[in-house]
Amino acid sequence: MNNITLGKYIPLNSFVHKLDPRTKIIAMMILLIAIFIPAGFVGYGIIGIFLLISLISSKLSFSFVWKSFKPSLFMLVFLLIINMFIIKTGDVWLTIGSFNLYSGAVIQTVYIVLRLLLMIVITTMLTATTKPLDLTMGLEDLLSPLAKLNVPTHDIAMMISLALRFIPTLLEEAQRILKAQASRGVDMESGSFKEKIQAILSLIVPLFVSSFQKADDLADAMEARGYVVGAKRVRYKKLKFTFFDFITLVSVSGLLVGLILLKVL
Amino acid sequence: MSKAVEVKNLKYQYTEENLTIDDISFSIDKGSYTTIIGHNGSGKSTIAKLLLGLLEKKSGSIYIDGIELNYENLSQIRNKIGIVFQNPDNQFIGSTVRDDIAFGLENHCIEREKMDPIIESFASKVNMTEFLESEPTKLSGGQKQRVAIASVLAMDLNIIVFDEATSMLDPTGKREINRLIKEIHDENQITVISITHDIEEVAQSDNVLVLDNGKLAMAGTPEKVFSNEKVMVNMKLDIPFVYKLRNSLRTKGVKVSNTLDLERMAEEVCRYILKK
Amino acid sequence: MSIHFEKVDYIYSPNSVFEFQALEDVSLDINMGKITAIIGATGSGKTTLVQHLNGLLLPSKGFLTVNDFTIKADEKPKNIKELRKQVGLVFQFAEYQLFEETLIKDVSFGPKNFGVKEKEAEMIAARALVTVGIDPKDFVKSPLELSGGQKRRVAIAGILAMSPSILVLDEPTAGLDPQGAKSMMELFKMLNKEKGITILIVTHNMEHVLEYCDEVVVLEKGQVIMHTDKKQFFKNDKYMEKASIDPPIIIAFKKKCEEYGVTFDSDILTIDNLVSEIVKKRGKR
Numbered sequence: 001m002n003n004i005t006l007g008k009y010i011p012l013n014s015f016v017h018k019l020d021p022r023t024k025i026i027a028m029m030i031l032l033i034a035i036f037i038p039a040g041f042v043g044y045g046i047i048g049i050f051l052l053i054s055l056i057s058s059k060l061s062f063s064f065v066w067k068s069f070k071p072s073l074f075m076l077v078f079l080l081i082i083n084m085f086i087i088k089t090g091d092v093w094l095t096i097g098s099f100n101l102y103s104g105a106v107i108q109t110v111y112i113v114l115r116l117l118l119m120i121v122i123t124t125m126l127t128a129t130t131k132p133l134d135l136t137m138g139l140e141d142l143l144s145p146l147a148k149l150n151v152p153t154h155d156i157a158m159m160i161s162l163a164l165r166f167i168p169t170l171l172e173e174a175q176r177i178l179k180a181q182a183s184r185g186v187d188m189e190s191g192s193f194k195e196k197i198q199a200i201l202s203l204i205v206p207l208f209v210s211s212f213q214k215a216d217d218l219a220d221a222m223e224a225r226g227y228v229v230g231a232k233r234v235r236y237k238k239l240k241f242t243f244f245d246f247i248t249l250v251s252v253s254g255l256l257v258g259l260i261l262l263k264v265l
Numbered sequence: 266m267s268k269a270v271e272v273k274n275l276k277y278q279y280t281e282e283n284l285t286i287d288d289i290s291f292s293i294d295k296g297s298y299t300t301i302i303g304h305n306g307s308g309k310s311t312i313a314k315l316l317l318g319l320l321e322k323k324s325g326s327i328y329i330d331g332i333e334l335n336y337e338n339l340s341q342i343r344n345k346i347g348i349v350f351q352n353p354d355n356q357f358i359g360s361t362v363r364d365d366i367a368f369g370l371e372n373h374c375i376e377r378e379k380m381d382p383i384i385e386s387f388a389s390k391v392n393m394t395e396f397l398e399s400e401p402t403k404l405s406g407g408q409k410q411r412v413a414i415a416s417v418l419a420m421d422l423n424i425i426v427f428d429e430a431t432s433m434l435d436p437t438g439k440r441e442i443n444r445l446i447k448e449i450h451d452e453n454q455i456t457v458i459s460i461t462h463d464i465e466e467v468a469q470s471d472n473v474l475v476l477d478n479g480k481l482a483m484a485g486t487p488e489k490v491f492s493n494e495k496v497m498v499n500m501k502l503d504i505p506f507v508y509k510l511r512n513s514l515r516t517k518g519v520k521v522s523n524t525l526d527l528e529r530m531a532e533e534v535c536r537y538i539l540k541k
Numbered sequence: 542m543s544i545h546f547e548k549v550d551y552i553y554s555p556n557s558v559f560e561f562q563a564l565e566d567v568s569l570d571i572n573m574g575k576i577t578a579i580i581g582a583t584g585s586g587k588t589t590l591v592q593h594l595n596g597l598l599l600p601s602k603g604f605l606t607v608n609d610f611t612i613k614a615d616e617k618p619k620n621i622k623e624l625r626k627q628v629g630l631v632f633q634f635a636e637y638q639l640f641e642e643t644l645i646k647d648v649s650f651g652p653k654n655f656g657v658k659e660k661e662a663e664m665i666a667a668r669a670l671v672t673v674g675i676d677p678k679d680f681v682k683s684p685l686e687l688s689g690g691q692k693r694r695v696a697i698a699g700i701l702a703m704s705p706s707i708l709v710l711d712e713p714t715a716g717l718d719p720q721g722a723k724s725m726m727e728l729f730k731m732l733n734k735e736k737g738i739t740i741l742i743v744t745h746n747m748e749h750v751l752e753y754c755d756e757v758v759v760l761e762k763g764q765v766i767m768h769t770d771k772k773q774f775f776k777n778d779k780y781m782e783k784a785s786i787d788p789p790i791i792i793a794f795k796k797k798c799e800e801y802g803v804t805f806d807s808d809i810l811t812i813d814n815l816v817s818e819i820v821k822k823r824g825k826r
Contacts, residue, residue: 133360165360168402173637179597180638183630184699185622185654195654202650205640209685217355224317225358225416226343226372234374236367305688305718351716405583433716435583436745436787462718503719506790506812513816527790531797538803538822 009131015244016058016129021138023245027252028126034256035118039263044114046262050255051121058129068124072116080109136160141239155229162218170211177206267331269295269424269456270316270346275325277311284323285311287479293472295423296454300467300487303476304500309460312476313428316458317348329424344373346424347417351432353409357401362393362412365401369420387415391445407438414445418453425449427459439463464503468525475500488523510534542608542706542739544571544594550602551589551763563589565763567603576733576740578750578771581760582784587743588633590760591709594741595628596621607707626655629705633712636692639684644670644695647684651703662702669698673728690721694728701732708732709741714749722746726753751775751789751810776807791815 016024034047055065089104127135140157147153178188181202188199227233270293277286286308293299301309314320316327318339327334330345350356359365366384375383388394391411401409410430417425427446431439443466450457459466467473473490475483483489483496491497491508507530511521514534521533551564563586571577579587592598593605596612604613610624618624632638641647648666649659657665670680673694684692693713700708710729714722726749732738744750750757750771757774759767767780778796781788788796791812795805803822809815 161360162358165358165401168400169354172402176632177638179592180632180635182597183595183625183632184638184651185625185703187622187654198650202638202640206637209640210637214355217350217352218358220314220319221350221356222358222368223319224343224348225369225420226340227368228340228372231372232374233371234377234380236364236371236377236380238377304720305690437583437785440787464719501720506794509812510794510815513812514819517816517820519816519820527794528797531794532801534819535798535801535803538819538826540823540826 008128010060010064010128012059012129014057014059014129016054016125018244019129019248020239020241020245021130021134022142022239023241023248024126024130025135025138025142027248028122030252030256031122032119034259035115037256037259037263039259043259043262044111044118046259047118047255048114050251051118051125054125055121058125060125060128064128065121065124069117069120072120076109076113076116079112083109132164133161136164137237137239152230154233166214169214170207173210174203174207177203267295268292268328269297269330270458271328272316273326275312275315275327276323277308277315277320278323279311283479285479286315286322288325289476289479289481290325291474291481291484293456293458295456297471298450298457298469299459299472299474300470301458301460301474301476302462302467302502303482304502306478307476308479309476310428313348313426313458313460316426317346318342344420345422346426347420347422348426348428349410349413349417349430351429353406353413353433354401356413357409361398361400362388362404363397365412366416366419369416373420383419387419390418391415405438406434407441410434410438410442411445414442414449418449423454424456424458427457427461429460429462432462462503464505468505475502487525491525492523542573544573544605544607544707544739545569546593546603546605548603549593549600549605551586551593551598552601555601563763564600567763567765569758569765569768571739571741571758572756573739574733574737575755576729576742576753577756577758578754579741579743579758579760580745580750580786585760586763587760588711589763591630591711591741591743594707594709595625595630597630622655626703627705628707628709629700629703631697631700631708631710631713633715634693635696635713636684636689638696638699639692642683643681644675644684644687645680647695648699648702651699655703665702665704666698669702670695672701672732673698674724690717690725693717693725697728705738707739707741711743712745713742714744714746722749729753747786747789751791772808772810775810
């Protein structure tokens with residue numbers, strides 16, 4: 001459980017950590033677009049350098065990012081092999097018997113690998129430097145224009161915050177239930193298929209029942225404290241743009257424009 | 266001077282067969298400390314929820330601080346009365362102590378600039394200042410209940426219902442919370458309505474409401490209730506030590522007063538023994 | 542049959558920022574056939590200690606023996622299922638573990654995990670449910686239809702159905718009303734006296750310790766600081782004061798009487814005995 005690095009928040013005190021979550025979300029979107037601008041290896045190189053600088057200023061370790069990337073490796077190797085047989089554009093670089101390896105195949109695959117690597121670095125940096133609740137707030141603010149179209153952005157944000165608040169609690173409860181059922185002879189590892197299903201049910205059913213009870217109690221508590229769905233409220237936490245957010249957005253936009261120009265010229 | 270709470274002929278039905286609350290009437294004075302007792306299933310928690318407007322009554326009327334409770338004015342009612350529930354975890358809404366206390370303020374549309382001083386002042390009142398940034402999973406049951414109390418106080422309410430607020434806590438937690446409740450009652454003149462099993466707490470309250478199967482079996486001072494043998498025995502209520510001792514002494518022909526105080530009882534017994 | 546701890550240490554999350562030593566150098570022999578209370582402040586290691594008894598936790602150092610099983614570091618006992626049959630562990634708020642559609646099915650779950658066939662498991666379950674006081678006509682009800690106290694009894698029946706010789710209960714009366722708590726303790730007393738089951742109860746309730754337990758084990762910061770019989774324990778008011786434990790009321794009462802010049806023997810632990818003694822003392826003057 002503790003080895004899942006994808007999506008995990010790392011509490012540090014870096015430049016990137018201190019940026020407004022809205023800035024980071026917008027920057028991420030812009031960078032994701034930039035990745036898909038076909039500006040060749042030069043383009044990827046420029047993006048790569050930019051990300052390298054960002055990574056250093058976020059104080060995240062390289063091994064952490066690598067761990068996030070590792071799960072995709074297997075798929076990429078698989079992809080490379082398929083491409084080698086399918087893509088037949090460009091010059092022939094290698095011949096083994098009746099099989100020809102085309103330059104097009106290699107280059108396309110390398111592009112895919114690069115794009116994937118960059119995407120993972122960008123999204124990992126976002127989730128690792130931003131607390132889930134701050135992310136929710138940032139999203140809520142950015143999506144607030146949708147509220148005018150009657151999309152309940154605030155309620156959705158409230159639901160997400162509550163879910164985030166209860167995830168650790170539910171995990172603890174799941175642990176407890178597992179131990180209680182183990183004390184009744186439940187063995188998650190061995191047993192027939194039917195027994196395994198029963199074992200899983202003995203964990204999931206109590207967890208569900210408990211969650212529904214919590215939801216019930218929570219609704220009462222929220223209502224008693226004056227919460228009304230859809231009613232006007234004041235939000236305690238405030239997001240504030242600083243000069244650093246401004247320069248971040250300007251540099252990222254500059255990068256995008258630069259890449260477009262590179263492609264066009 | 267209106268009463269804090271007035272209930273007239275209240276009825277509530279949860280299932281098809283029985284009335285969970287069957288024609289109950291009572292009133293509670295401002296600034297008083299009332300305990301509500303009764304076996305599990307007698308309707309205690311239901312009454313609590315009805316007073317907060319969390320459940321819809323079948324018939325009868327409820328007045329909170331002189332205002333009749335109905336569907337339209339629930340927000341107004343919730344400006345006057347609040348509740349602390351039994352499960353410390355399931356009423357902790359915010360991701361940190363600070364956020365939890367802020368939640369009520371957000372709903373009551375307090376100006377954002379005014380929130381921080383309010384949050385810090387009430388966190389201090391319940392001795393949770395050093396835990397303001399803590400997450401609920403890092404807090405004990407007693408600490409979480411302190412936060413619940415701070416959250417309710419922060420909304421500037423004068424009537425607080427405690428629905429078995431200490432039954433899931435360890436002895437230290439129970440002591441903390443009981444002390445805190447007594448403090449806010451004595452110092453801030455909060456009207457306290459406490460649903461409890463703690464017979465010693467009942468002994469120290471001003472008024473007791475005894476519920477039995479949805480009906481009000483009896484209402485009165487603790488002394489009156491404890492001396493009503495029929496009620497105590499029929500409802501298998503926990504009897505305070507001093508009463509058990511007194512009754513047992515009486516069977517041996519020894520007379521002691523009706524006191525509920527352990528110290529006084531010890532004094533009287535010793536006087537009797539030493540023939541003073 | 543025996544329970545023996547030998548210099549057991551337990552450390553949570555070793556070598557991490559969350560490292561915490563929950564048990565330190567615990568050596569203990571639990572007497573069979575008795576009801577032993579395990580007390581201590583929250584966080585003193587009580588729950589950690591009892592979870593070693595059925596192998597849910599393995600010691601970080603040292604070992605323990607339970608009946609014929611040895612439980613030591615890094616080595617889950619072979620045939621741990623059999624251990625879990627002999628040592629029934631009931632968690633706090635055990636009602637949360639119920640999951641089947643009917644009471645009888647839920648209580649049969651334990652025996653079935655040990656290879657008992659369905660029909661026989663149901664018979665065993667029925668007996669266990671009756672033992673904890675559930676009416677046979679309720680056997681086909683869903684757990685959701687019961688009150689908290691009743692659900693807890695069903696959960697205990699689920700453990701009793703495995704016929705443990707040792708029953709370990711972690712705060713079995715937490716959150717129950719006084720009446721419910723009393724009948725729960727009466728159940729354990731019956732299981733001990735009539736079926737000879739060795740019972741260990743983690744509890745905070747001193748009145749229950751006074752009335753129902755034979756021996757007391759006291760934990761403080763992960764160490765066993767006391768293991769005595771009940772009467773000896775309640776004589777030690779120095780400890781109770783230091784640990785901020787509220788003594789049972791009768792003991793507080795006797796203490797107050799001392800302030801007024803009357804001393805009662807430490808063996809006087811029930812109201813009836815107290816009253817007889819009061820009359821006797823007056824008679825003597």
